[in-house]
Amino acid sequence: MRLSFIMATAATAALITGSATADVKFGALYPFSGQLALLGEESARGVEIAVEEVNANGGVQGEDVTLVRGDAVDNNQAIGEARRLIAREGVKAIMGTYSSSRSIAASQVAELSGVPYFELGAVADEVTGRELQYLYRTNPTAEDMGRMSVQMIVDEIAPALDKDPSEVRVGIIHEDSSYGTSVAGHQERFGEEAGLQIATVQxxxxxxxxxxxxxxxxxxxxxxxxxxxxxxxxxxxxxQQANESGFKPAAIIGGGGGYSMLPTAEAVGTDVIEGVLDVDFTQYTVDPAYAPGMEDFVETYREKYGEEPRSGHSLNNYVGAMAIFAAIDGAESFEPDAIVEAVEQIDIPEGETAAGYGIQFGENNQNERAKMMGMQWQDGKLVTVYPAEAATSEMKIGQ
Amino acid sequence: MTDTTLKSAVTPARIGRHRLGLIALGLVLAALFVTPVVIGDEFVYHIFITICIFAALSTAWNIVGGYAGQLSLGHAIFYGIGAYAGVILVNMGISPWIGMFAGAAVAVVAAVVVSYPCFRLHGPFFALATIAFLEVFRVLALHFRELTGGATGLMIPLKIGWEWMVFRERLPALIIAFGMLLVCLGVAWAIRSRRLGFHLIATRERESAARAAGVGTVKVRLFAVAVSAALSAMVGTFHAMYLTFIEPSSMFSLQLSIQIAMFALIGGIGTVWGPLLGAVLLVPITEFARGALGAEAIGLHGFVYGVVLMLVVLFMPNGIMGVLARFASGRKEAAGDEPDTHIAAVARTDVAPQIGDPVLRVEGLQKHFGGLHVTNDVSFTLREGEILGLIGPNGAGKTTVFNMLSGFLKPDQGSVTLLGPDGEWHEPGNPGDFAALGLGRTFQIVQPFAAMTVEENIMVGAFHRYHAVSDAREAARETAHRMGLGRYLQDEANSLTVGGLKRLEVARVMAMKPRVLLLDEVMAGINRTDVKRAVDLMLSIRETGVSIIAIEHVMQAVMALSDRVVVLSSGEIIAQGDPQEVVRDPHVIEAYLGKEFADA
Amino acid sequence: MQTFLQIIANGLMLGGLFAIIAVGLTLIFGIVKVVNFAHGEFLMVGMYLTYLLTTGIGVHPYATAAAVVPILFVFGAVTQRLLIQPLMHARDEHIQIFATVGLSTALMNLALLIFGADIANTPNHGLRSQIHLGPVRILEGQLWIFLAAILLVTGLQLFLARTNTGRAIRATAQNRAAARLMGINDRFIYVLTFGIGAACVGFGSALIAPLYPTSPTIGTYFVLIAFVIVVLGGLGSIPGAFFGALIIGLVDALSGFYIGSDLREAVVFGIFLVILILKPSGLFGTRVSQSHVSP
Structure with a gap:
């Protein structure tokens, strides 16, 4: 059993903020150790690339940006690290957090301290549903994920099966942590609204x-x-077990996490995963015309880290961070209210970011233009198939 | 298990060390509060609040895991209950100060329900059972979404103020956390230094001896679990307010449960201050490990942490308090040279003993173990002031009869009735009831409470009569001097010789001031001088009006002592009566020496 | 009916898998009397070894047992000798639990350090292909695991019953002091038993690796289930562990279908608690629970 540590880090940041010419500091609060470390790290890389790019282009309000890392290995630690970033490092804003529960815990601290908190990757509804003044979220949410998967059924799968949506029987299964539970809840709700027959939710x-x-x-x-x-x-x-029991539903729609990763496909075999659909953050298989800058990002990533991006998390965090930095660059000062005011003005239409979706904050400070993407495993590769404007391939159903 | 007990001092050196220790602890506590206030950094506040929370949880755990020796690895159940109760009530507009007690009440109920059936289990089994309960609680918290919010958890509205335990500045949170730590330490200290603490540790060390000394072993452990659960729940409520967000996986967490126990273990399990020291030391170390290694590579600091844990366990098995105790005892000066008061301080008179009316009636006892008929229709009566010798060859079933006479075994048939102080006849059902009616017993295999001093061992018996520690201590000392144990009062029970342990066994029973005394081979394995002393001792005990049944193999002693003997062979009484006559009974000779001798 | 039979088959196969893990644990728990929380990590280590050997030199995963079993034997023996043995006489029995928790933490994080959090896939060499047995279908690899579990249980049972070493192990388990008086080197017996327990897991991991992706945390799930099985079957009882594993496998499969997959853990642990409280010696255990009077 893994004993995750309860306490907060003191020195991590000191190691990273070594360069003394730090002009303006921003916090990067992610789980860098523990179970979520892999994708926490992947998410943070997106922000790091954004910072490099911003600094190369003259910084923010003329000042170089220094990123201070905070390790949110659990909820108590997320709070401690948020405190440290705010009180000791004096960051102007915090970006994070990949994990929803860490985000919820840490953003309460930021709110009470009056420091802006930008969520670039956590999907739970509760992150934005709390009437916090200083919290903004750029990434699509569990709700978007649920909506997108139901849309795919209604728009593509049902017609391909020659059925009315009300004739399509759907089974919803999910891992029972906060992530799976909230996505499944939205799938059920949107599914019922669309008239699908929800056979079971487990x-x-x-x-x-x-x-x-x-x-x-x-x-x-x-x-x-x-x-x-x-x-x-x-x-x-x-x-694997569905395949081995001879269970072949007309479509399997995976949600995020495992479904987008190549090792998953290798583990189950490309023939088994062929045709399986996936709803997730924008991946690198999206149509480059729809996501300008995505290819440059991948190239920078390769140069900087010497490997291919391991998931779309880095890209989505990068897109969010870039938009935020651009807005702050235009703000009058680094005062929280000035930052918030500038961020409120962000208005990026769809198809102009490296992740495809646009950015504009609406109700609850959630990016209303954030979108998930629909993907499919075809010939051993994950390709984007939905929505049409982002697609690089046709969705193949029932073949 | 080390118990660096806070006993009242006997020598000036002890007083000095004791005081020094308290001053040091006071400084640690003061530093816990003052450091963050002086530095004034929010992050430092957070660290110290965290230390307080974990030290408090660990101290609460220690009441069960340390004092009572029940290794709970499910303590997050109570912490989680407190957290959920607090958050649910806050969302209904009820202050966490009230929610805290509501949570504590629910936790107490849960603790009693969970623990009662588990007390039959010892060591690892109890630990596994608590883990299983924890898993069940976690799954149920995930399942009942209407109440708990399921996997997505629950949040509190950010209402600021003392009323809601949510603050913009950190000082009030530190005050609450520190206050809770003080409460937990205070309760733990109060329990340890009172009768309950003695009972818990006696139960932990030797459950049957504790029961024989009249300790309601189940009752005291349930009480300990209830107190521990209530404290854990209250800390849980506060921590939930501090986190502002709770979810099943972080509240009902096995890792948290293990961590809590670990702080106590590393500090010194079963000691009042160990858990505090464990948390004070470990929290900063984990900080450093994470800070220095966390950024290097995923898993490195976890690896180092695991290795360090193994090393600590290997080289500091008694925790920090154990190391401190060793350090202290290394400088220990020679104990006061009190003259060895010889036993039988009460001069023997030659007046013939006054044998009175029956005080104990044994009627038709039957007991089978599987197919073995170990006790067959055993009946006899014990009179007031009488010494009854119970003899018989090995395997005759003497100890089984004793176990039935003291409530440790239930006879299949037959009854044991005891004349109470109220003049009525009672038929007690368990060791506690027997003890309450004034029956005390010793065990054939001595059962000292190893982690206690000689004085504390005897005090466990004395607590049968006294509630206050000072009274019990006085009674224990008096008994010890009478039994010739005076000079060993402050020694650990384990350091005594076999003869000393036997005397300790008797002393503990004597401290209960029993009216009926069952002695199980108190003379076996001790030397001649000691036998003579023991005989004198028993006679002097009898002169105070106590009735005695003694199982004994030392014939010389039996003959000298007993007013009457009962001979048991293969579970049956084959002879009883005057000692001199009984030993000439051919049946008895046959039973002891075989048929040829009887015929000779 | 067909579904029901399939569930039963799945449950039995899962039981076989649990059995092969639990057998080693029941030896360690029942004979050395140590709660080995690192048992799951022994499995993890074995599975990574199998993974490395199969991908590195391209042999059939089952062939790796020839190397994995002795390596884990040594690993287990060294654990007992260096970590548990020094604590055998500690005044507090709890302390061994924390020692194994430390070992578990260290091993899991070491794996994280070396292999990362990603899953590692052992080539399955056709072991995932299906076999039809009447109306039900199972995987070839599952069937082998089941048969191997029977083989292991029988073999261990014969070893314990018929060989001198086996008798010495049983004698030590029943009464350590008496065994020592009979001239048995109890410390050696404990080292040996711990080694055998770990070797059993090593054997299991060579069979399990081709069917399940390996990850640093794979052991955590199995270790709690294995404890449930060991207690259910009766401490130290090899056949008990086997039948206990089948029961838990069936319970898991049936409750997953009929009660719901989110509650099946609660069902398994609930059964565990009932057994623990009502019959602590386990369903197949013969050990009488402590007498009231002996210390």
Missing amino acids: GYPASTVDMSSLVLDLQGRDVDVVMQTSYQNDSVLFL
């Missing part, structure tokens, strides 16, 4: 080692479409 622990009973249950319910929101281990397990 949670399971992500660490499970056997999903055969769940597969049999879905099989028994005769579902056409399975929507699964999952991490990597359970994505692999479900796809």
Whole structure:
């Protein structure tokens, strides 16, 4: 069993902020250790690339940006690190956080201290649903994910099956942490609104080692479409066990995490994952014309880290950070209210960011233009298939 | 288990060390509060608040895990209950100051329900059971979304002020956290230094001996669990307000449960101050490990942490308090040279003993162990002021009879009735009831409370009569002197010789001032002089009006002592009566020496 | 009906998998009397070894057992000798638990350090292909695990019952002091037993790795289930562990289908608690619980 540490880091930041010419500091609060470290780190890389790019272009309000890292390994630590960034480092704003629960905990601290908090990656609804004044979120949410997966069924899958949406039977399964539960909740709600037949909604622990009973249950319910929101281990397990039980629904729509990653495809085999759909943050297979700057980002990433981006998290964090920095550059000062005022003015239309979606903050300070992308595994590769303007390939259903 | 107990001092050197220790602890506590206030940095505040929270949780855990020796790895259940109760009530507009007590009440109920069936389990089994309960609680918290918000958790509205325990500045939060730590330490200290603490540790060390000394072992442990759960829940409520956001996976967390126990372990399990020291030391160390190593590579600091944990366990198995105690005892001066008061301080008179009316009636006892008939229709009566010898060859079932006479075993048939101080006859059902009616017993295999001093061992018996520590201590000392244990009062029970342990066993029972005394081979394995002393001792005890049943193999002693003997063979009484006559009974000789001798 | 039979088959196969992990644990828990929280990490280490050997030199995963079993034997023996043995006489029995927690933490993070958080896939060499047994279908690899579990259980049972070493192990488990008087080197027996327990997991991991992706945290799920099984089957009882594993496998599969996959953990742990409280010696245990009077 892994004993995650409870306490806050003191020195991490000191190591990173070594350069003494720090002009203006921003915090990067992500889980850099513990279970979520892999994608926490991946997300932070997006912000790091954004900072480099901003500094290369003259900084923000003429000052160089220094990024101070904070390690949000658990909720208590997220609070401690937020405090440290604010009180000790004097950051002008915090960016984060990948994990929704860490984001919720840390942003309360920032709110009470009156420091702007920009969420670039956490998807839970609760992040923005709290009437916080200084919290803004650029990335699409669990709600967008649920909406997108249902739209794909209504717009593409049902017609391909020659069925009315009301005839499509849907099974929703999800890992039972906050992430899976909230996405599944939205899938159920949007599904009901669209008139789909929701056959079952079932949670399971992500660490499970056997999903055969769940597969049999879905099989028994005769579902056409399975929507699964999952991490990597359970994505692999479900796809393998479904295949081995001869369960072949007309479509499987995965949600994020495991479904977007190449090791998943390698684990289950490209023939098994062929045709499986995936709703997630914008990945690198999106149409470059729809996401200008994406290819440059990938190139910078390769140069800086010597490897391919491991997931779309870095790209989405990069896009959010770039927009925020651009807005702050135009603000009158680094005072919280000036920053907030500038950020409120952001108005980037769709198709003009490296992730495709536009940015404008609406109700609850959520980016109203944020969008998930629909993807599909075709010939061993993940390609973008939905919406049409971002697509590089056709969606293939029932083949 | 080390118990660096805070006993009242006997020598000036001890007083000095004791005072020095208290001053040091006072300084640690003061530093906990003053440091962040002086530095005034929010992050430092956070660290110290965290230290206070974990030290408080660990101190609360220690009441169960340390004093009672029940290794709970599910303590996050109570912490989580407190947190959820607090947040749910805040969302209904009720202040966490009230929610705190509501949470504590629910936690107490949960603690009693969870623990009661588990007390039969010892060591690792109890730990596994608590883990299983924790998992069940976590899954249920995920499942019942209407109440708990499910996996997405619950938040509190950011209402600022003392009433809501949410503050913009950090000082008030530190005050609350520090106050909670003080409360936990105070409760832990109060329990440890009072009768309850003695009972808990006696129960932990030797459950059956504790029961024989009249300790309601289940009751005291339930009480300990309830107190511990209530404190944990209250800390949980505050921590939830501090976090402003709770979810099942971080509240009902096994890792948290283990961490809490670990602080106590590293500080010194079962000691009042150990958990505090553990948290004070470990929190900054983990800080440093994470800070220095966390950025290097994923997993490096976790690896180092695990290795350090193993090393600590290997080289500091008794925790920081153990190291401190060793350091202190290294400088220990020679204990006061009090003359060894010889036993039998009460001069023997040659007046013939006054044998009175029956005080204990044994009627038709039957007991089977599986197919073995170990006790068959055993009946006899013990009179007031009488010494009854219970003899018989090995395996005759003497100890089994004792166990039935003291409530440790239930006879299949038959009854044991005891004349109470009220003049009525009672049929007690368990060791506690027997003890309450004035029956005390010793064990064939001595059962000292290893972690206690000789004085504390005897005090456990004395607590049967006294509630206050000072009274019990006085009674214990008096008994100890009478039993010739006076000079060993402050020694650990383990350091005594076999003879000393046997005397300690008797002293503990004597401190209960029993009216009926069951002695199980108190003379076995001790030397001749000691046997003679023991005989004198028993006679002097009898002269105070106590009735005695003694199992004994030392024939010389039996003959000298007993007014009457009962001979048991293969679970049956084969003879009883005057000692001199009984030993000439051919049945008895046969039973002891075989048929040939009887015929000879 | 078909579904029901399939659930039963799935449950039995899962039970076989649990059995092969739990057998080693019941030896360690039952004989050395140590709660080994690092048992899951032994599995993880074994699976990574299998992964490295199969991908590195391209052998069949089952063939790696020849190397993994002895490596884990040594690993287990060294753990007992260096970590547990020095604590055997500690005044507090709890302390060993924390020692194994430390070992578990260190191993898991070491794996994270070396392999990263990503899953590692052992080539399955066709072990995921299906076999139809009447109306049900199972994986070839699952069947092998099940058969291997039976083999392991039988073999261990014969070893314990028929060989001198086995008898010495059982004697030590029943009464350490008496065994020592009979001239048995109890410390050696403990080292040996811990080694065998770890070697059993090593054997299991060579079989399990081709079916399940390996990750640093793979052990965490298994270790709690394995404890449930060991207690259910009766401490130290090899056949008990086997049948306990089958029962838990079936319970897991049935409750996953009929009660709901989110509550099945609660069902498994609930059963565990009921057994623990009502019959602490386990379903197949013969050990009488402590007498009231002996210290």
